Amino acid sequence: MRSERLTVVANEPIGPYQLVRLRRSGLDPGTPGQFFMLEAPGRVLPRPFSLCLAAQGELGFLVDPIGPGTRAIAALEPRDVIRVTGPLGNGFDLSVARPLLVGGGIGVAPFPYLSERLGRPPALLGFRTAHHAEAAALVPNAEVVLDPTLVTDALPDDPGDVLACGPEPMLDAVALRVPGAQLACEAPMACGYGACYGCVVPRDGSFVRLCIEGPVLLAGAA
Numbered sequence: 001m002r003s004e005r006l007t008v009v010a011n012e013p014i015g016p017y018q019l020v021r022l023r024r025s026g027l028d029p030g031t032p033g034q035f036f037m038l039e040a041p042g043r044v045l046p047r048p049f050s051l052c053l054a055a056q057g058e059l060g061f062l063v064d065p066i067g068p069g070t071r072a073i074a075a076l077e078p079r080d081v082i083r084v085t086g087p088l089g090n091g092f093d094l095s096v097a098r099p100l101l102v103g104g105g106i107g108v109a110p111f112p113y114l115s116e117r118l119g120r121p122p123a124l125l126g127f128r129t130a131h132h133a134e135a136a137a138l139v140p141n142a143e144v145v146l147d148p149t150l151v152t153d154a155l156p157d158d159p160g161d162v163l164a165c166g167p168e169p170m171l172d173a174v175a176l177r178v179p180g181a182q183l184a185c186e187a188p189m190a191c192g193y194g195a196c197y198g199c200v201v202p203r204d205g206s207f208v209r210l211c212i213e214g215p216v217l218l219a220g221a222a
């Protein structure tokens with residue numbers, strides 16, 4: 001894990017989201033599904049983001065501007081500087097034979113990088129509206145379903161190795177259909193490296209810190 005101040009290269013809207021691209025400097029992009037803490041200027045608490053794009057020399061993050069912290073990051077402009085720490089946590093296990101990426105909403109965020117690393121496997125993505133679904137253009141070979149259709153409605157009978165990211169109800173539904181699926185989970189994170197216990201989630205009848213054990217967990221053990 002390293003922490004550096006990175007310069008914003010570009011910031012563009014993708015549907016209701018913002019794709020914030022930073023000059024990578026010395027930071028390693030890590031494994032897809034790992035996360036970085038982004039600390040916007042003037043904000044006290046950093047926010048966790050999985051890496052969306054790892055273009056040469058850049059780190060790209062897809063931001064859903066839903067609160068003060070995420071809005072501050074979504075409002076960054078080229079040449080602004082932001083502190084970035086990572087990569088953190090455990091990402092997806094890439095040793096899968098028949099990957100299928102399954103995501104909902106802003107859960108699409110880690111898939112462009114994941115898709116690139118896995119050789120562009122099929123993806124099944126669900127969104128609330130066609131406006132939100134514009135983000136699917138970032139993921140090769142994606143089939144899109146819109147609300148009220150759920151991604152679990154569209155899962156094939158034999159989905160193969162599912163790697164999923166999305167809201168908790170979607171991940172719960174995927175876990176029921178596909179035991180052994182890899183689930184990129186979310187929890188409030190204040191530190192990102194095990195110090196604050198803000199990200200504790202139940203697992204195996206006990207509790208774990210998602211930033212240390214996760215954020216990618218195996219369905220069936222969560």
Ligand code: FES
Pocket residue numbers: 188189190191192193194195196197198199200209210211212
């Ligand atoms: Fe602080 Fe996990 S985010 S312990």
